[in-house]
Amino acid sequence: MASGSKHDYELIADKLRSQIAAGAYGPRKRLPTQRELAQEHGVSRDTVIRALSVLRAEGLIETHQGSGALVKEGLDLVSEKAPMVLLKPYVAEAFEATEVTLDVFSMTTESLVRTVAEQKDRIVAKEIRPPRSITARLLLPDTRANLAIPVSVEDPSDPRPRARLRRILVGHATTLRDTLHLLRDLDLVPEVSVQVRTVSQSPQMKLYVLNRRLALHGLYTPEKRPVTLDDGEVIEIIDSLGLGATMYPYRASAGSPPDQVGFVGMVQKWFENTWNTPTLSKEADF
Structure with a gap:
């Protein structure tokens, strides 16, 4: 230098x-x-x-x-900037703990599904020691609600963009559930829990809280784009795109209590309150 x-x-x-x-x-x-x-x-x-x-x-x-x-x-947190493509090492780090917890607020969990599948492969291949337990809680948009995004540009009342979103998010959530349950079925991880609840809002941010010590936060970008619907028609919709979003990691400092204040503590409390309040979220029907 x-x-x-x-x-x-x-x-x-x-x-x-x-x-x-x-x-x-x-x-x-x-x-x-x-x-x-x-x-x-x-x-x-x-x-x-x-x-x-x-x-x-x-x-x-x-x-x-x-x-x-x-x-x-x-100290309750230290922040550092990292692009979303660095989600993988943070999740890989989380899976090396004895007890893994994944609290996720997302539009579809697409990025998480790919990364968790890689951690499953590491465990099966004995590259890392299997955790004793894995607990995943997913907060996803309720596609039966009148969501602001995704929406057809030409006809906001068109239900097909939401139907398309439902197919995508159900597919990813099911894949994530099956991937983690496989570790239990193979007698590699004794305790596995995957729960899904839905909220009547379009996520404007994506949030991952890993092992209650690290929070990854990023904003979705509303953009117009053409999509092919389930019936084959191509229409223009306003969608939330997160694959190129910048993620900001916030890590609770070593030695800080589980109920620490600061960003990690605040988002964990937000997640808990949203998860446990019936008027804010409900059990998913898939």
Whole structure:
């Protein structure tokens, strides 16, 4: 790296931020000294000081003369930017835990289905130790409701876009259920639970809460596009596209309690309340 450049201190801050998020440096743990960081990255101490200033401004660390930089106590999350295509490593990481929990709010769960199938293959091939339990809860749109998306551009009352969505989401949810149940049927995972509830709204965001410690959040983009309906007719609809969405991961810091505040805690509470409130969600009929 070119010593003293802005790019250098941002890269150092990014690496330290990720290490804090992963638990390499827990609450009240001391980061490497400025000299050690400078030697590790081949930069000047001024560059390291700038990197630490970024983390201090974000509220992740505190610095005291003579004591170095310490990770702040009581942190509830660290965020990092990642494109949606990086969903796979986060789910792979989640499946390496003893107890796996997947709380998902999505339009169709298409991305999750593919990724979970890969984790099933890893378990069957004995590439990773099988978890003791897997619990998946899916919140999906109720296609019997008057959803705002998907909708026909020419005739908003046309029920066929919703019928098409139902076929897609039922297919993906069924595949996910069958994939996880197979692990139980093969006596690889003793406890498997897959539940689906529906909400009377079109998701404007997708949300994954993995093992109650990591939240992946992204926005759907409403766009016009042509689709082929079940009867073969091609029409233009307004649809929510998520495959190209940017996902933002938020990880609860090591040592934080399960009911932590901050983004991870807030979205977990949102999911729990939505899941458990009959006026907000109901058991899926598939």
